[in-house]
Amino acid sequence: MNNLIANTFALVWQEAAVGRWQTIKQGVVEPDLSKFLVIAALLFIIGVAGVLTRRNIIVIFMSIELILNAANLNFIAFTRYLQDTGNLNAVAGQVFTVFIIVVAAAEAAIGLGLVIALYRNKETIFVDKIDLLKW
Amino acid sequence: MTLSGWEAAFFWVFAIAALVAALLTILAHNAVHSALFLISTLVSVAALFVLLGAEFIAGVQILVYVGGVMVLFLFVIMLVNVGAEERGGETLFNRPAQVATSAVFLVLLSLGFIYAIRQGYEGLLIRDNLITPEQRAEVANRRRAQQQNLRPAATGTSRLSEDTQLVGASLYRFAALPFEIASVLLLVAIIGSVMLARTARQEAATGDLELKDEG
Numbered sequence: 001m002n003n004l005i006a007n008t009f010a011l012v013w014q015e016a017a018v019g020r021w022q023t024i025k026q027g028v029v030e031p032d033l034s035k036f037l038v039i040a041a042l043l044f045i046i047g048v049a050g051v052l053t054r055r056n057i058i059v060i061f062m063s064i065e066l067i068l069n070a071a072n073l074n075f076i077a078f079t080r081y082l083q084d085t086g087n088l089n090a091v092a093g094q095v096f097t098v099f100i101i102v103v104a105a106a107e108a109a110i111g112l113g114l115v116i117a118l119y120r121n122k123e124t125i126f127v128d129k130i131d132l133l134k135w
Numbered sequence: 136m137t138l139s140g141w142e143a144a145f146f147w148v149f150a151i152a153a154l155v156a157a158l159l160t161i162l163a164h165n166a167v168h169s170a171l172f173l174i175s176t177l178v179s180v181a182a183l184f185v186l187l188g189a190e191f192i193a194g195v196q197i198l199v200y201v202g203g204v205m206v207l208f209l210f211v212i213m214l215v216n217v218g219a220e221e222r223g224g225e226t227l228f229n230r231p232a233q234v235a236t237s238a239v240f241l242v243l244l245s246l247g248f249i250y251a252i253r254q255g256y257e258g259l260l261i262r263d264n265l266i267t268p269e270q271r272a273e274v275a276n277r278r279r280a281q282q283q284n285l286r287p288a289a290t291g292t293s294r295l296s297e298d299t300q301l302v303g304a305s306l307y308r309f310a311a312l313p314f315e316i317a318s319v320l321l322l323v324a325i326i327g328s329v330m331l332a333r334t335a336r337q338e339a340a341t342g343d344l345e346l347k348d349e350g
Contacts, residue, residue: 004250030137031146034256036183039150041248043157043176045241050161052237053228058166058212062173065204066157069180072192080187085263086274088281091301095310097192098302101199102317106324108204112211113328119215120334128229 036077044070055126057118061111068104072097138186146186153179164227166212174205191299 027035043066050063079093119125122132138146156175163169177200184193228234285297306314338344 004246007250007253028147029143030139031143032137033259034252035146035150036187037252037256039154039183041245041252042154043180045245045248046154046157046161048244049237049241052240053234054161055227055229056166058208058215059161059169062160062169062208065173065200066160066176069177069200072196073180073183076184076187076189076192079189081259083188084274084278085266086270088274088278089301091298091305094189094192094298094302095306097189098195098306099310099313099317101195102321105199105204106320108207109324109328110331112207113331115211116214116332125215 033077033081036073040070040073040077043067043073055128057115057125057127057130058112060127061108061115064111065104065108068100072100075100142186146183149179149182149186152176153183162227167209170205170208170212173208174201177201177205188298191302 047063047066047070050066051060054060054063075093075097079090082090082093115125118130122130124130153176156172156179160169160172160176163172177196181193181196181201184190184196229237335344
């Protein structure tokens, strides 16, 4: 736990300190793997925020698509990293991504079918009104 | 792995576009606007895929997500009534207590991400530093040689990537069983969504439901 706090503090503080200006500039001019990981993490967090806070079930499905896309971005970034550090023909991440896209498409089709069935029965698409199982 | 020059500029443009559009996706009042912002996020992420050298995945992303899944989303949005939310008659988010709880959860999640990315990336840097400069130069030479062997594109300035071929080959050679399972999954999804989206009249027509007499 101490380590976690120290690391977080170090990340926020050291990167902002004047001595680290060169590092930041280097990171902006030549983005590397970590920048892709940060972008993917932010997309994931935005997706989770959408799933947790929105009431509209269709927007919740869209947020799930965002989460899956963040995972795809990580896979592709790591594939490129592996290619640049010796494994020239590494495409495993791209193959994984194809499967993730397939699962996402299937999930969207089933989920939207459920939304339509639900709308026929309950006349609402707000998740807090869908409380048939609530005792 | 670093991008440089124009690649770096395009990286920041598309990364920021993806993040802003993702934020607007979960903040928009109108579900159709949400869908359009999600499309721009997906296109920006596809551009990031191109920057990472995964042209095939970028194409699949555009075709399947933007061309297929998002059209499905838009159809469903127009089938169900979203007028109430659009007119501002309905609140956008859950109750404040739930939103506060999820905010706490999200802060914890982002702290975990910061910790994990920092730790993992430092580990990768240590691993990279174990590679001697000679090995690094050898990898770069092999990469350059591989690039030289590729056929030039129609413009003559760039070369056609063989990544698509590699992806296809490994999809059938090493991932044949998951590939078949994925096809079964898609079949189940097709049949399942058709079954779920039937109206009561259609269910009665196939004998799955007894339609009560009206009057």
